[in-house]
Amino acid sequence: MKVIIVLPTYNERENIGPMLHALEQVRAELKHELQVLVVDDNSPDGTQGIVKAAMETSPWIHLMTGQKQGLGAAYIRGMSEAMAMHADVIFEMDCDFSHDPEDIPRLLHEIERGADFVIGSRYVSGGRIPDEWKLWRKANSFFGNIVARMVAGIYPVRDCTAGFRAIRTSMLSQVDFDSIKTQGYGFQVSLLHACYVLGARVREVPVIFTDRAYGESKLGLKDIIEFIQNAFAIRLRGMERFIKFGAVGLSGVVVNLFFFWLFQTWGAEPYLASPLAIEVSIIWNFLLNNLWTFSESKGDSRFIVRGLKFNVVSLMSLLVSYGTFLSLNAMFPDGNQYLYQASGIIPASVFNYFCNLYWTFGK
Numbered sequence: 455m456k457v458i459i460v461l462p463t464y465n466e467r468e469n470i471g472p473m474l475h476a477l478e479q480v481r482a483e484l485k486h487e488l489q490v491l492v493v494d495d496n497s498p499d500g501t502q503g504i505v506k507a508a509m510e511t512s513p514w515i516h517l518m519t520g521q522k523q524g525l526g527a528a529y530i531r532g533m534s535e536a537m538a539m540h541a542d543v544i545f546e547m548d549c550d551f552s553h554d555p556e557d558i559p560r561l562l563h564e565i566e567r568g569a570d571f572v573i574g575s576r577y578v579s580g581g582r583i584p585d586e587w588k589l590w591r592k593a594n595s596f597f598g599n600i601v602a603r604m605v606a607g608i609y610p611v612r613d614c615t616a617g618f619r620a621i622r623t624s625m626l627s628q629v630d631f632d633s634i635k636t637q638g639y640g641f642q643v644s645l646l647h648a649c650y651v652l653g654a655r656v657r658e659v660p661v662i663f664t665d666r667a668y669g670e671s672k673l674g675l676k677d678i679i680e681f682i683q684n685a686f687a688i689r690l691r692g693m694e695r696f697i698k699f700g701a702v703g704l705s706g707v708v709v710n711l712f713f714f715w716l717f718q719t720w721g722a723e724p725y726l727a728s729p730l731a732i733e734v735s736i737i738w739n740f741l742l743n744n745l746w747t748f749s750e751s752k753g754d755s756r757f758i759v760r761g762l763k764f765n766v767v768s769l770m771s772l773l774v775s776y777g778t779f780l781s782l783n784a785m786f787p788d789g790n791q792y793l794y795q796a797s798g799i800i801p802a803s804v805f806n807y808f809c810n811l812y813w814t815f816g817k
């Protein structure tokens with residue numbers, strides 16, 4: 455495997471030399487090819503000069519320069535370049551030794567075991583944030599993760615804001631970077647969310663985050679506000695998709711009833727017209743969802759496979775709806791049958807939406 459570490463730097467004069475040296479040692483012991491792409495935003499402190507000097511003797515070090523637009527913007531440029539360099543796995547990592555280069559093989563090991571997206575996590579058993587972090591930084595990290603998990607909707611992941619991650623290029627190449635609306639620290643959440651929605655197999659490996667010894671964090675209040683806005687924007691986009699899905703479902707009801715009538719006018723008995731009309735409406739819903747609701751995340755590249763999966767989910771949703779109807783009847787036999795019939799629609803729609811989101815149109 456070809457592994458490229460994208461290393462963003464801004465004013466890292468004290469850290470960049472020792473970091474490249476540490477990576478050289480990891481490289482020597484790694485069974486995979488390892489290269490480093492430093493993405494420096496014209497740091498005024500001379501970071502680039504140190505990188506250029508190292509490049510003279512180390513052809514595995516590369517440098518990309520640009521104007522400072524934020525951490526996320528630097529990562530998007532760096533990752534695009536790393537993909538063009540035919541990386542199989544791309545790492546995100548800080549240059550200030552917050553992330554221990556010696557943890558790289560552990561993250562890679564999870565990729566070898568089949569993961570698409572591996573997080574060096576501070577919030578799983580064995581992981582840690584620095585004891586010396588001030589209360590505001592601890593609170594910022596803690597609440598940042600709560601916001602990411604609850605608002606952006608990445609519930610199962612414990613460390614959504616981590617900046618130490620290994621991602622398969624096959625996963626990254628499916629991400630529409632134009633859909634990532636933040637250029638700052640919210641990028642971590644946006645990218646994770648994009649991969650998560652695409653069905654990435656996400657794993658968390660415990661790491662101990664160490665506070666930087668030199669230089670300072672670039673994370674400011676403006677970044678925190680942007681981070682929260684970004685999490686809400688992700689959630690709203692998710693709702694937009696759910697609303698589209700609902701609209702398609704409603705149009706499917708009209709199609710269903712129309713074809714139920716049409717097949718009967720063509721001479722079909724109602725018991726045959728009914729399943730035929732249901733199938734037509736399922737196909738109709740699939741085509742619209744494929745074209746519109748999930749246009750960004752197409753899942754399996756074979757159209758027919760997506761169509762079959764959609765069909766399976768739709769039929770299972772019927773069972774969920776029917777199961778709800780039967781359960782309510784069993785629990786409250788004297789209740790209103792129409793209410794029970796309508797009650798089935800809610801769990802069936804939620805089931806239908808999430809199965810299609812993660813299975814049919816996810817990876």
Ligand code: GDD
Pocket residue numbers: 461462463464465466493494495522523524525528547548549550552595615616617618639642670671672673
């Ligand atoms: N090129 C470039 N441009 N690099 C940047 C920029 C930028 O605008 N801003 C920061 N960097 C580089 C830094 O030089 C460092 O190598 C790395 O990105 C992380 O920046 P820090 O400013 O040190 O981040 P932090 O310690 O506050 O935040 C870390 O932890 C967060 C979670 O607690 C990072 O790993 C974040 O990604 C992470 O969300």
